[in-house]
Amino acid sequence: MKLRAVCSLILTSTWLLAGALTADDLQTINVPVGMTHQIEQLVLPGTDLVVKPLERTSPIVIRIIETFPHGSDTRYDLEFYGLEPGAYDLSQYLVQSDGTPAADLPAIPVVIESLLPAGQVTPHALSNTPQRALGGYAFSLIVGGVLWFVILLVIIVWVLRGFIKPRQEATEDTRIPIADRLKPLVEAAMCGELDQTQQALLERTLVMFWRDRLELHDVSATEALATLRAHDEAGQLLRLLEQWLHQPPQRRPQIDITDLLAPYQSSISPSADMRRPDKPRVAEA
Numbered sequence: 001m002k003l004r005a006v007c008s009l010i011l012t013s014t015w016l017l018a019g020a021l022t023a024d025d026l027q028t029i030n031v032p033v034g035m036t037h038q039i040e041q042l043v044l045p046g047t048d049l050v051v052k053p054l055e056r057t058s059p060i061v062i063r064i065i066e067t068f069p070h071g072s073d074t075r076y077d078l079e080f081y082g083l084e085p086g087a088y089d090l091s092q093y094l095v096q097s098d099g100t101p102a103a104d105l106p107a108i109p110v111v112i113e114s115l116l117p118a119g120q121v122t123p124h125a126l127s128n129t130p131q132r133a134l135g136g137y138a139f140s141l142i143v144g145g146v147l148w149f150v151i152l153l154v155i156i157v158w159v160l161r162g163f164i165k166p167r168q169e170a171t172e173d174t175r176i177p178i179a180d181r182l183k184p185l186v187e188a189a190m191c192g193e194l195d196q197t198q199q200a201l202l203e204r205t206l207v208m209f210w211r212d213r214l215e216l217h218d219v220s221a222t223e224a225l226a227t228l229r230a231h232d233e234a235g236q237l238l239r240l241l242e243q244w245l246h247q248p249p250q251r252r253p254q255i256d257i258t259d260l261l262a263p264y265q266s267s268i269s270p271s272a273d274m275r276r277p278d279k280p281r282v283a284e285a
Contacts, residue, residue, distance in 0.1 A: 082112030
């Protein structure tokens with residue numbers, strides 16, 4: 001039994017080492033703007049690395065999902081997305097755990113591709129394609145069929161009106177404090193259990209709330225987000241969210257949620273906003 005356990009351990013270690021990916025083996029990764037991409041089992045020299053504190057104008061957002069020991073080196077599962085087209089080196093966004101620059105890191109090349117053709121800033125002009133004209137017997141049959149269907153539908157609705165009782169829906173106040181909507185999302189972010197859909201909902205709710213309060217309706221979404229991050233009160237939760245998302249679980253700061261959500265307690269907003277479909281996340285860090 002001991003021999004079998006040792007053999008199993010050796011086979012498992014061999015499999016993990018075989019699946020590891022060094023930076024020398026890594027080819028340039030091409031990713032469209034705003035689309036998330038993962039790099040798994042990437043071996044980098046040295047001890048644990050962390051994500052470099054991101055600036056407001058950073059064109060790349062990177063997150064360390066998980067780390068694994070790999071002899072004297074470390075294996076990483078990384079996730080990133082780009083906000084501006086161009087060629088980048090992900091190693092430039094990693095530092096030592098104490099904040100010092102990570103020396104001798106191999107390049108991790110990525111190319112963020114634009115979704116629009118080069119130089120394209122306006123919609124394409126509509127093509128002037130000639131349409132086939134309808135006429136004759138076939139056209140008459142189509143028009144007659146449509147008219148017959150419309151008349152039949154009107155008759156059916158008119159007959160059924162007397163037999164259908166209007167429904168009475170109870171009206172209740174569906175307006176709830178924003179703090180109650182944010183609390184489960186913030187708790188999930190603190191525990192590292194926030195998925196991409198919930199992250200988009202949390203970020204959108206914060207931006208909508210503070211854009212209304214700070215009257216930032218006339219600025220672009222990018223400028224509004226940069227202003228909110230720099231704001232003492234509005235930027236507190238946004239900055240903490242970035243730390244929770246871009247750091248390993250053991251390094252995430254633990255905050256009193258009640259104090260953190262105090263600015264949102266007295267604000268009321270329709271709960272229907274939470275059911276709106278999410279747009280593709282292209283948030284900046």
